[in-house]
Amino acid sequence: MRPYHRLPRPDRLSLRWKIAALAAATACLVAVAVAVLVHLWTASDIRGRAQMRAFNGVYAAMETYRRTGTLVDGAELDPAELPLALNRPADGDRHTAYDGHVDDNVGPSVWGAQRVGGPGSPVLAVQVSMNTELHELRRLDASMAVASLVSLAAAVPLAAYGAGLLGRRLRRVSETAGRISAGDLDARTGPTKGGDEVADIAATVDLMADSLGRRLRTERQFTADVAHELRTPVGGLLAATDLLPAGETEDLVRGRVRDLRALVEDLLEISRLDAGAEQPVRAHVPLGEVVREAVARTGFDASVTLTDSAGTAAGGTVGPETVETDPRRLERIVGNLVVNAHRHGAAPVEVTVAGRTVVVRDHGPGFPADLLREGPRRFHTGAAERGSGHGLGLTIALGQARVLGAELRLDNAPDGGAVAALRLPSP
Numbered sequence: 001m002r003p004y005h006r007l008p009r010p011d012r013l014s015l016r017w018k019i020a021a022l023a024a025a026t027a028c029l030v031a032v033a034v035a036v037l038v039h040l041w042t043a044s045d046i047r048g049r050a051q052m053r054a055f056n057g058v059y060a061a062m063e064t065y066r067r068t069g070t071l072v073d074g075a076e077l078d079p080a081e082l083p084l085a086l087n088r089p090a091d092g093d094r095h096t097a098y099d100g101h102v103d104d105n106v107g108p109s110v111w112g113a114q115r116v117g118g119p120g121s122p123v124l125a126v127q128v129s130m131n132t133e134l135h136e137l138r139r140l141d142a143s144m145a146v147a148s149l150v151s152l153a154a155a156v157p158l159a160a161y162g163a164g165l166l167g168r169r170l171r172r173v174s175e176t177a178g179r180i181s182a183g184d185l186d187a188r189t190g191p192t193k194g195g196d197e198v199a200d201i202a203a204t205v206d207l208m209a210d211s212l213g214r215r216l217r218t219e220r221q222f223t224a225d226v227a228h229e230l231r232t233p234v235g236g237l238l239a240a241t242d243l244l245p246a247g248e249t250e251d252l253v254r255g256r257v258r259d260l261r262a263l264v265e266d267l268l269e270i271s272r273l274d275a276g277a278e279q280p281v282r283a284h285v286p287l288g289e290v291v292r293e294a295v296a297r298t299g300f301d302a303s304v305t306l307t308d309s310a311g312t313a314a315g316g317t318v319g320p321e322t323v324e325t326d327p328r329r330l331e332r333i334v335g336n337l338v339v340n341a342h343r344h345g346a347a348p349v350e351v352t353v354a355g356r357t358v359v360v361r362d363h364g365p366g367f368p369a370d371l372l373r374e375g376p377r378r379f380h381t382g383a384a385e386r387g388s389g390h391g392l393g394l395t396i397a398l399g400q401a402r403v404l405g406a407e408l409r410l411d412n413a414p415d416g417g418a419v420a421a422l423r424l425p426s427p
Contacts, residue, residue: 109129
């Protein structure tokens with residue numbers, strides 16, 4: 001099982017703050033829309049009431065002027081400030097007009113005017129100031145702004161808190177899916193609070209893990225059963241080859257039967273690794289000696305270089321590093337790497353032991369890009385130039401490395417060739 005690590009996303013903006021920002025933007029838009037509507041409606045109402053006051057003022061002033069010949073307070077005949085729209089009206093009806101002119105004494109106002117007699121007679125006008133009402137409108141605007149800021153200050157923390165709850169639930173589902181993709185088929189999100197879409201996603205992920213686990217367990221059991229059933233007939237077939245007469249045919253058959261037996265053993269080993277049934281038997285062993293023995297057992301030619309932890313060559317002597325590990329599994333890993341380098345790479349194959357790290361390098365075409373990206377796959381050897389085989393060597397090496405708690409990295413050298421580096425855990 002590959003260890004699960006959440007991928008770093010330095011440029012990622014948390015869903016919590018996205019929702020909080022959306023809530024803040026929505027609150028701002030609502031506040032601005034309400035403030036504008038209230039301002040426009042209030043300003044229109046102020047202007048309408050001022051026009052009505054000017055209209056009624058002209059009516060009252062005109063009645064008084066016609067009865068007594070005198071002007072009431074606020075009424076004037078032919079004032080110089082009268083707007084052009086009311087200057088010398090052609091009919092005798094009452095009219096009103098808005099005057100946005102602002103001076104030291106009077107602000108925006110509404111004029112009402114009516115001719116006192118026939119054509120050519122003076123125009124009686126009344127001016128109604130809107131200063132008081134407009135001052136109240138400005139106070140209303142300020143109150144709306146303060147209320148909007150208070151609402152915004154209250155809405156953002158609430159939205160951030162609610163989004164945080166949602167984000168934690170989604171993060172839990174994401175971590176479960178990541179663990180499943182890394183190979184932990186027992187990972188489950190479990191029941192989540194709320195009957196919303198997040199709960200549906202969590203339940204779906206758990207159902208997917210259940211189905212995937214059942215299928216993988218079925219496949220693993222099938223592989224183990226097939227390999228176990230083949231073990232006996234393959235062993236009998238290998239014994240039967242001893243009865244063949246010596247010659248080219250006998251050598252060919254014996255070689256094919258041995259390959260078949262090795263494949264069966266590899267399948268059994270993989271099934272045990274998949275089932276988690278493998279447990280290391282640890283002992284303190286000299287790393288250099290174990291590597292030398294593993295390389296010698298392969299029967300392939302490979303140079304072994306021992307260095308200390310500082311990288312100084314130790315010549316042909318045993319390196320100073322003694323490790324606590326399972327020597328049988330360590331030999332299996334190193335042997336598979338060396339065999340893989342010879343079968344799929346090219347000579348010379350170099351094995352270097354430095355500190356607690358074992359590096360196996362060949363000088364062939366290197367690992368294919370999909371293998372480096374996705375990891376080794378069973379019965380898949382990558383590019384054609386990497387040679388033929390059943391592709392189980394690297395898979396077994398990775399599985400045994402996990403059992404030992406070691407790290408196995410696959411890479412390509414800058415000057416060509418595949419590089420496999422096994423780093424044993426620190427004590």
